[in-house]
Amino acid sequence: MDNHTPAPAPAPRWRRWLRRLAMLPLAFVVVTVSQVAMLRFVDPPVSAFMLARQAEAWGQGQWDFRVAYAWRDLEAISPHLPLAVIAAEDQRFASHRGFDLDAIEKALANNARGKRVRGASTISQQVAKNLFLWRGRSWLRKGLEAWYTVLIEALWPKRRILEMHVNVAEFGDGIYGAQAAARSYWRKDAGKLSMAESARLAAVLPAPRRYSASHPGPYVQRRATWIQRQMRQLGGQDYLRRLD
Template sequence: MAEDDADKLRKKIRKPREKGRVGKAADGFAGVWRYWTRRIFRWVLYGLLAAAAFSILLVVTLRYVNPYMTYYYVSERMRLGEINRDWTPLEEFSPVMARSVVAAEDANFCTHFGFDIEGIKAALADEGRVRGGSTISQQVAKNVFLWQGRTWVRKGIEAWFTLLIELFWPKERIVEVYLNIAEMDEGVFGAAAAGRHYFGVEPDKITAVQAGRLAAVLPSPKKRSASRPTAYIKKRTRQIISGAKTIAADGRADCFESG
């Protein structure tokens, strides 16, 4: 009888100890989990802050330094062996050249902050619309800082760079960069190189018709030709010439012609 009482007493003593050990193990696992979760969160946060700081520095730098090397430049150079480009300041272009690309690609360029909401709505509502909702600022962000593609991740990064471009670059700089990085034939980058390539003219001698044709090959320069225009290109050129005159008259070209 005494032995039975002793066994019961030992069991009562052991059970709390066993529960205590299990509790400590559970607490230990939860503590490790919280520790590593906090560390990973900090690493991710620091990484995002570093990436944001670097992107801001890069955008500010390229306000003053011309972006000679981009992902697309390099990939086309590797594919074709050479590319044709000649960086030209905005003031050395015929004024009608800048008006034409703006009229063709982003007529409300001077009135928005990187995103043409009305243009996006119209593009979604009309699948046959000539131009989509992508603004010149968005195209500059994509072509200068990013890679080609349509993933949501790339579009999100593009939106971030678009905001930075609009924040740190004047409108004149955005147009200047666009005129120099837009591909207007296979391996031919920029309106200056394209003017010489198609028409044998210098940037300041580009006519309204020539500017309209150069703008009309966008955004499919590998499928369209400014020197061998199809019926569609001729029609599109007339539309662009008219649009360029319109934005010059109603003030929508003032933001990049103020200088």
């Protein structure tokens, strides 16, 4: 008499695939949270935008093209530059949690009236996009940007967000970060950037491949002058100390 219990039948293949698919959201959360948590302490050797720009250049046959990038801690960068980018792009940086709801509401109202499309992207959102994502306006990219922004604000202090921004932002075609910009344009280190130079760098951020910080046209000059006024109104370097 055979006393062996028959082995259970294997689960249908579709159920096995269903279980695997159900694990994907958890895997996504684990991977992305780990990414952001690690970068709170580790300086990135490269960003998604840098890789995309290098690939674009090689795809066009520009084999000698090299992205310019050199990390500098926030303490090694002139305080004029982080203050300038806050004045230019995100004056509520210290108080919001990644999304400036007032700016979003104004942008939607402005766009609804048929005026020029106006964005409301915060510094945290720009870090999320530049560091992890790609150029474009798809809903998928915007959703991922929002997710990474939430993680960045939850896991990083404000000073780390600002430090990351001034290191990975593009200040010219293939020129990323304060040190590369200072060396490329004025042959100096990022710690020696003047208030005027910092304002010009911040002025080109909406379109760093169209405008030049080293040879500013009328638009960049006007915007840089406005940025310097805003820097003074924010309280100068005392504003940065409040981020501690």
